[in-house]
Amino acid sequence: MQRVLLLLVFLSLFQCKQSETSEALPSIDGKSTYTISFENAVHHEALVNATFSGIPTGEFEFRMSRTSPGRYALHEFMKNVYDVKVTDDAGNALETSRPDPYSWIVNGHNGTVNVSYILYANRGDGTYAQVDETHAHLNIPATFMYAPVLANNEIEVTFNVRKDFNWKVATQLKHLEGNTYYARDLQYFMDSPTEVSNHSVRSFDVGDQKVNFALHHNGIEAEFDAYFESVKKVVLQQEAVFGELPKYDYGEYTFLGCYIPNASGDGMEHRNSTIVTSTRSLANGGLSGNLGTVSHEFFHCWNVERIRPQSLDPFDFEEANMSGELWFAEGFTSYYTNLMITRAGLMTPERYVRGLTGGFNYVWNSPGRQFFNPIEMSYQAPFVDAARSVDDINRNNTFISYYTYGSVLGLALDLSLREQNLNLDDYMKLVWNTYGKVEDYYTVKDLHTTLNAYAGAEFGDAFFNNYIYKSGMPDYERLFKTVGINVTKNDNRVSFGGFIRNQVITANVTMGSSAYNAGLEKGDKLLKVGKTTLTETKSLNDAISQYKPNDTVTVTYERLGEVRTTQLTFQKDPSYSIALSDAENAEAKTNREAWLGAK
Template identity: 25%
Template sequence: MARAQPPAPAGVHYRIAAPDPRNHLFQVTLTVAQPAAAQELVLPVWIPGSYLVREFARHLQGLQARQGRKACAITQIDKHRWRVDCLPGKPLELRYAVLAHDDSVRTAWLDSTRAFFNGTSLCLRVEGQSAQPCSMDIDAPELIADSADWYCATALIPQKVNAHGFGRYGAQDYDHLVDCPVEMGPFWSARFTACGVPHRIVVAGAPASFDGQRLVQDMRRICETTIRFWHGEGPAPFDNYLFLLNVVNEGFGGLEHRNSTALICGRRDLPRLGEAKLTEGYTTLLGLVSHEYFHAWNVKRLRPAAFTQYDYTQENYTQMLWFFEGFTSYYDDLLLRRAELIDHASYLKLLTKAVQQVLQTPGRAVQTVAQASFDAWIRYYRPDAHTPNSTVSYYTKGALVALCLDLSLRREGRTTLDDVLRTLWQRSAGGPMDEALLREVLQDLGGRSFDAELDAWVHSTAELPLAELLQAHGMALQSDTPQPAQRLGLRVTEGSAVLVKTVLRGGLAEQAGMAPGDEWLGIEVQGQGWRITQLDDLALYAGKATQVTALVSRDRRLLRLPLALQRPTGSKHKASAPEQPDTVTLAITDAARAARWLDGH
């Protein structure tokens, strides 16, 4: 795999400054050495890895252009494109500001405690020159009392930077520039080596209880396990890697890049000094690290053919997010097990959660996972109360498709999904691929066509054969007693009252006439009225009753809705989607067979 080379001298240069972080404005100066006569400039409308048109241009303001002392007229062409009336070949300077007040991994943030940005939010693309080398000066923010404690971290190529990381960086082209997020502030930082590759982790906002040494040790094991998964003893496809972790009160997510990732987690998810217990929150954080790191191979290099060249001006459609996000979701927790960070029981608990999430989504009978991938731009990132009834997550169902393929391949004994991914990497040269190549590799390594399986599991709404395949590998998928919300077909928030968020298709709550936004105040049973604040109150007040009256507030109107607490025996009711299943559990029935899969043998 070719290594990144230092960029040639840049004809496009950006300067990023923050003279007053209190106003949350980054000041950007863009210099184009050789502009066209009517130079066009474009700001992206989305960021790769997050499939939603976010309209970053709405945060850009005060755009001005000059050539020497002469101001140049600017014409806005559309919502994110401008044309500058300038002389060709004479250096053109543009100045503008960008509002940065989104504390996520997707855009930009600036205040007196921390600064962060993605190039897609700040950097206008110079039309006709996006394939040329470019450079960026990053200035330390001003008017900050503890600015001497501020540092800068990015995966861009350092050209002339000071000990704190501020100064000039280079990029091979515009894609490279905007694929390297930048973190600034008084952050905690550490370095480690995994399979000979230098890695760095930066953590912003961590409390004094943070056990950084433990996080570094665990991340090293994840990185080494992942590199060896893809390459054995061979080299990784990058010279270095950077983790940027923003720690907040509540939050979770990540965004992948070619040799870095931006992550966000809650403070309670971090490992704590003096505590050896692997908490649920910390396990989730390690799974996030594993997921985004795996993406350095699967989606950033091995990627949909539709992403061969990103079009930043509009949606980039693909039906294969079930593979690139779903298969990554399958391996993120599985590699935690193979890195021996979690045991078999902990992994099966995580897998059970994914299985239940799909089984409790009526939309799996409405939309295929391939269709869900294509519709990510209008569905996944724009969920509403009815989303679970109309679509399915390409993350979770995609992970279960990967599970089914892996278990099918292992049962037949010729190959594994591990080998399939590595062969895809080799045949695509770590680059674009399509579903036809996946089918080809499955047939070559599996000894038969797997078209029927992919057609059923990916391109139809047929149920996945989870129980059968798990049983063949020493595990039983068993029904368990459903929780009240699952039994009723509801998703709610609980507090002073029960607030209905989602009414699942075909459930008892839908039959009663409940709707999203309802405030469920209480029940009437056997002539008595009871106030409820959580669904567990139903068992307390309803006793053995199978029918109650739900007292609901909707738009300040009080409604009395007849609610069955269970389906009548022999009911002929047929829902328009699969009935809400019971909770499921996974149990190991043959430890030796289960271990061969779980441990990657």
């Protein structure tokens, strides 16, 4: 691989695109240099030193990011930074001011500004940082301050590892020497999570490139060997979808795995790497249970990282990017997550089909479809993607995850295309060749146009007009039948319409449901349904199992200390059951094998 040539071509493309989408930064001969040390790891602290050199005279700004690549909400990393000291290259304190909670303005510098601070870090996932005696798990935006004026300039970082813990460094950053690494600019630096720990590494070659897995865990090497064999199978099935791996910037892709008790379960994609974290060890179900995150995040190295929405580039470290394409970027990736595991022979078709049921019912029985289509659901990401709020919200009635919504639409599109002797794999490959491979950003309109080019305007227009620009439901009964699957409604049963724990309704009841129409609400404690008194041993499900749709009963409940009654009329259970058909024909079986079989 001609790595130098590829790097120059990419850098040229990146700078061209950035100039088209944001105000160009002045060209300066500056540099950002960092060191990070972990002497007080036992108390979750890291000491960061940053040197910003070659900066213009006048006011100089440095700041902490408010966002992290792969996340779509604000996270306010500044809250974990303290003991900030600002000096010149001679160690003299510099005058600073604080225009907002995230940044500093420096006056009177001589072209170099040194900044030191303590970082508190104790969440090991795909967004934050965690420092303790087991590792330094570093998402870059949560760890390092940056200088906006140096965004297009080179960055070097040295990780002062704890030799007493046998720590070493795993990252997609370019290795220079020792524990010093390089990023060509701020966008690449911020997109380069780093795991510093006593981890193990496995690698295999795919063509002229290498796929690595750096795993920090408490298991044995034989478990990692077995797990990595499964990872390899998933990687190769995903390569088969697109016909090739992306050209990684330095010829390598690295999984950064933390399967340890003090981690938080997560996964986060990056250009040439991904973080995958879990509290589930390989010995305790992780050999199969952790593969879903691996499959999802690796698919992103095509879909999102290179097949990239215009709305996500350049990534904004001061405000949340809003994207209407997440139903495709995240949702279609979610569709392929378990499909790839099944094609790799690591999940049975029966289990795969059963697994479709939960997401299917969640999407098609949600009241949220009356408020937002898939594009508008994607717009909600800044409020739901690990975002936090303290006021009560009504998301269970108004929001459908773009992950799940896009996944069931990806399923429908795949089966619809297969009716036409086409398939979603080849559509994805066309999107890859048109946009991702050449790193040209796309919009929803581009996805629509590409589907028209692949399957014809009548087919493409029908799909987008009914299911993307509107919230219609495809004819799944017909589509599933083509691959020997039955989908049936459970309308011989009744439904209540709310989540119950210890007799208390724990979330807003579903709009239009039996409970909603009866005026019941979150926080109500159910005491009696008809003649049945609810107790620890007599649940709501026990009480309602004797009723049929349209039956009316008196419900006694307690609200704000007052006992009340209401009349509740039971509605049909709106859920669906999905299962392999007992009487499938040979054609349907052949179609299913073509869909779920190895490529």
